[in-house]
Amino acid sequence: MIKIYHNNRCSKSRCGLELLENSGKDYEIVKYLEDVPTKTELKNIIKxxxxxxxxxxxxxxxxxxxxxxxxxxxxxxxxxxMVNNPKLIERPIVINGNKAVIGRPTEKILEII
Structure with a gap:
């Protein structure tokens, strides 16, 4: 399933979420400011x-x-x-299987969905 690391206060993140909504594909929203990724999770995302x-x-x-x-x-x-200050994490991050992109510009998300 597609996963988006999302901050609703960010316009680029909202655009990324809208793109996923319009895609018709299943996705999961991770509000990373509330559900902060662990060090291991961040290392995996970076990889x-x-x-x-x-x-x-x-x-x-x-x-x-x-x-x-x-x-x-x-x-x-x-x-x-970044773990201790999650607002330092660039957004939105979209992961689909073993592929991931930072959705800036938003169209980059199309490359992996």
């Missing part, structure tokens, strides 16, 4: 996306700028930062 952890970070978030920017962080420390 499916085929990116480095830093590429999943929202670098314009205030907490990133005040707590982490310009620090020499390992991949594990970056993942821990």
């Amino acid at each position: 499916l996306l085929g990116i480095k952890p830093i590429e999943l970070v929202r670098k314009n978030e205030a907490v990133w700028k005040t707590e982490f920017k310009n620090k020499d962080l390992t991949d594990d420390l970056i993942i821990e930062a």
